[in-house]
Amino acid sequence: xxxxxxxxxxxxxxxxxxxxxxxxxxxxxxxxxxxxxxxxxxxxxxxxxxxxxxxxxxxxxxxxxxxxxxxxxxxxxxxxxxxxxxxxxxxxxxxxxxxxxxxxxxxxxxxxxxxxxxxxxxxxxxxxxxxxxxxxxxxxxxxxxxxxxxxxxxxxxxxxxxxxxxxxxxxxxxxxxxxxxxxxxxxxxxxxxxxxxxxxxxxxxxxxxxxxxxxxxxxxxxxxxxxxxxxxxxxxxxxxxxxxxxxxxxxxxxxxxxxxxxxxxxxxxxxxxxxxxxxxxxxxxxxxxxxxxxxxxxxxxxxxxxxxxxxxxxxxxxxxxxxxxxxxxxxxxxxxxxxxxxxxxxxxxxxxxxxxxxxxxxxxxxxxxxxxxxxxxxxxxxxxx
Amino acid sequence: xxxxxxxxxxxxxxxxxxxxxxxxxxxxxxxxxxxxxxxxxxxxxxxxxxxxxxxxxxxxxxxxxxxxxxxxxxxxxxxxxxxxxxxxxxxxxxxxxxxxxxxxxxxxxxxxxxxxxxxxxxxxxxxxxxxxxxxxxxxxxxxxxxxxxxxxxxxxxxxxxxxxxxxxxxxxxxxxxxxxxxxxxxxxxxxxxxxxxxxxxxxxxxxxxxxxxxxxxxxxxxxxxxxxxxxxxxxxxxxxxxxxxxxxxxxxxxxxxxxxxxxxxxxxxxxxxx
Numbered sequence: 001x002x003x004x005x006x007x008x009x010x011x012x013x014x015x016x017x018x019x020x021x022x023x024x025x026x027x028x029x030x031x032x033x034x035x036x037x038x039x040x041x042x043x044x045x046x047x048x049x050x051x052x053x054x055x056x057x058x059x060x061x062x063x064x065x066x067x068x069x070x071x072x073x074x075x076x077x078x079x080x081x082x083x084x085x086x087x088x089x090x091x092x093x094x095x096x097x098x099x100x101x102x103x104x105x106x107x108x109x110x111x112x113x114x115x116x117x118x119x120x121x122x123x124x125x126x127x128x129x130x131x132x133x134x135x136x137x138x139x140x141x142x143x144x145x146x147x148x149x150x151x152x153x154x155x156x157x158x159x160x161x162x163x164x165x166x167x168x169x170x171x172x173x174x175x176x177x178x179x180x181x182x183x184x185x186x187x188x189x190x191x192x193x194x195x196x197x198x199x200x201x202x203x204x205x206x207x208x209x210x211x212x213x214x215x216x217x218x219x220x221x222x223x224x225x226x227x228x229x230x231x232x233x234x235x236x237x238x239x240x241x242x243x244x245x246x247x248x249x250x251x252x253x254x255x256x257x258x259x260x261x262x263x264x265x266x267x268x269x270x271x272x273x274x275x276x277x278x279x280x281x282x283x284x285x286x287x288x289x290x291x292x293x294x295x296x297x298x299x300x301x302x303x304x305x306x307x308x309x310x311x312x313x314x315x316x317x318x319x320x321x322x323x324x325x326x327x328x329x330x331x332x333x334x335x336x337x338x339x340x341x342x343x344x345x346x347x348x349x350x351x352x353x354x355x356x357x358x359x360x361x362x363x364x365x366x367x368x369x370x371x372x373x374x375x376x377x378x379x380x381x382x383x384x385x
Numbered sequence: 386x387x388x389x390x391x392x393x394x395x396x397x398x399x400x401x402x403x404x405x406x407x408x409x410x411x412x413x414x415x416x417x418x419x420x421x422x423x424x425x426x427x428x429x430x431x432x433x434x435x436x437x438x439x440x441x442x443x444x445x446x447x448x449x450x451x452x453x454x455x456x457x458x459x460x461x462x463x464x465x466x467x468x469x470x471x472x473x474x475x476x477x478x479x480x481x482x483x484x485x486x487x488x489x490x491x492x493x494x495x496x497x498x499x500x501x502x503x504x505x506x507x508x509x510x511x512x513x514x515x516x517x518x519x520x521x522x523x524x525x526x527x528x529x530x531x532x533x534x535x536x537x538x539x540x541x542x543x544x545x546x547x548x549x550x551x552x553x554x555x556x557x558x559x560x561x562x563x564x565x566x567x568x569x570x571x572x573x574x575x576x577x578x579x580x581x582x583x584x585x586x587x588x589x590x591x592x593x594x595x596x597x598x599x600x601x602x603x604x605x606x607x608x609x610x611x612x613x614x615x616x617x618x619x620x621x622x623x624x625x626x627x628x629x630x631x632x633x634x635x636x637x638x639x640x641x642x643x644x645x646x647x648x649x650x651x652x653x654x655x656x657x658x659x
Binding site for chain 2: 090
């Protein structure tokens with residue numbers, strides 16, 4: 001079923017947990033709410049589940065007012081980070097709970113309940129463990145019981161609150177793929193709360209990035225990663241560098257250097273926040289084109305080498321990612337001096353409370369190491385994180 | 386058994402056994418030995434006495450009922466103290482321990498003064514035809530009074546550690562408040578309630594000081610076994626009859642506590658990993 005959230009606001013005293021949050025979720029869609037702790041994502045989930053009430057705003061489920069219903073009547077499946085299983089019940093009893101507490105008239109027969117439990121346990125691959133108690137299960141198994149329990153009541157909406165947060169990395173990745181399959185096959189509208197961006201980007205059809213009770217951006221995983229709408233999203237998703245710069249006609253002044261390229265004319269004379277991904281700081285093939293830097297640290301990070309660079313000039317530090325092949329071919333080591341070209345920079349400018357975003361691709365030869373000293377950068381340029 | 390986190394296993398075990406042996410088992414065996422050395426006729430004279438039988442009935446029956454009442458009241462009290470925030474909550478919390486600290490005789494005299502026909506509360510109950518002091522009801526009241534803190538204090542930490550999420554999960558699954566309490570909370574609290582029950586029961590069976598003041602000690606009606614034992618010793622001469630009564634109480638108490646312990650075991654089977 002489709003969900004339409006409109007202007008939801010929730011305050012605790014002077015703290016604003018949710019501030020006019022609006023979001024539409026289509027039938028069968030898998031949406032991830034991603035954000036740091038305290039960003040309001042769990043509050044939103046709790047409001048949808050009926051465990052918390054908003055101060056303002058509405059939630060419609062297929063046009064029907066969801067907030068008017070008590071948590072008991074919402075038919076919303078909720079899965080908690082710490083499972084919240086009934087420790088004194090067996091796996092079967094846990095899964096059957098939602099059916100057994102129904103009023104007599106709506107309650108399926110004993111046999112129907114057991115059949116349904118069996119089917120669900122098969123679905124979550126726990127057939128052999130029906131008679132175990134939660135204490136006798138592993139974390140991954142417990143979370144699957146919790147999921148089966150939530151699914152037993154045939155919810156119209158599935159809410160997952162950091163469901164893999166308490167599991168170790170390997171189990172987490174396995175369960176992730178499995179959950180995606182399950183969700184697709186059920187066609188169940190699903191909201192996942194997580195602070196793990198990999199999880200959000202891998203699982204969801206759409207990702208909602210939240211910060212301080214507000215939605216920063218809504219988009220597909222690739223939109224979120226490739227076109228972050230705000231500095232917060234840029235910094236929160238993936239790895240990034242942030243430098244403050246200044247636009248001077250056709251040049252971007254950055255850490256004591258001038259970079260030429262096509263710049264929107266109306267940005268001239270403005271301070272900008274410059275963001276770039278480590279993979280956009282590439283090793284230059286010519287030492288006279290680019291930005292000179294000293295390698296402070298080289299670290300192996302999965303398949304790539306992560307380099308911390310002290311850029312020549314005004315003390316800017318930058319993180320770059322190169323392939324292991326490149327690094328070996330050039331025989332790079334910590335302390336070496338290299339020349340780096342910046343491929344794609346995102347410029348954020350504050351405009352009337354919002355953020356204007358421009359992508360700046362420097363010319364190939366738009367930057368020369370020597371140009372640095374000649375420019376008077378002014379007091380507004382200083383390194384930041 | 387090397388490489389334990391805590392050193393001194395041998396020493397601590399030694400102290401534990403010495404303690405158990407010297408302070409608990411030695412006096413109890415002396416009691417059993419004394420009771421065993423009196424003749425069958427003394428045994429029969431005691432156990433066969435109607436007065437003793439009534440006293441046994443009151444001591445154990447009263448203690449069982451009192452412990453049950455303590456469990457209900459204690460659950461309510463602990464629940465309110467843990468789940469709600471209200472003015473003077475800390476004061477109320479501290480008051481729970483009062484029956485622990487108060488000399489039992491003081492408690493007994495205070496209860497008697499309150500519930501005597503001319504006491505503050507007794508005066509109000511009198512017109513309703515309810516008399517508390519000098520009746521079995523009074524005995525029960527004293528037993529409830531001394532046992533209550535045990536239930537509250539065992540329950541409190543467990544209630545505090547219960548995850549709210551479990552109740553929330555039950556709610557989203559459609560459980561009503563009552564179903565939540567009956568099917569989720571109560572079973573999870575059951576082992577602890579049984580512990581509180583056992584402690585309150587043990588205390589009520591052994592209680593002497595507070596009961597003897599409010600009971601009036603009417604033979605065959607409001608006499609408890611500990612009082613009979615004291616009377617038999619006070620009477621001077623042979624301590625045999627007192628030892629017999631002591632042994633009977635000991636055996637009955639053991640039996641009751643063992644039953645509770647078995648119940649408890651069965652009730653917490655879900656806690657064991659394996």
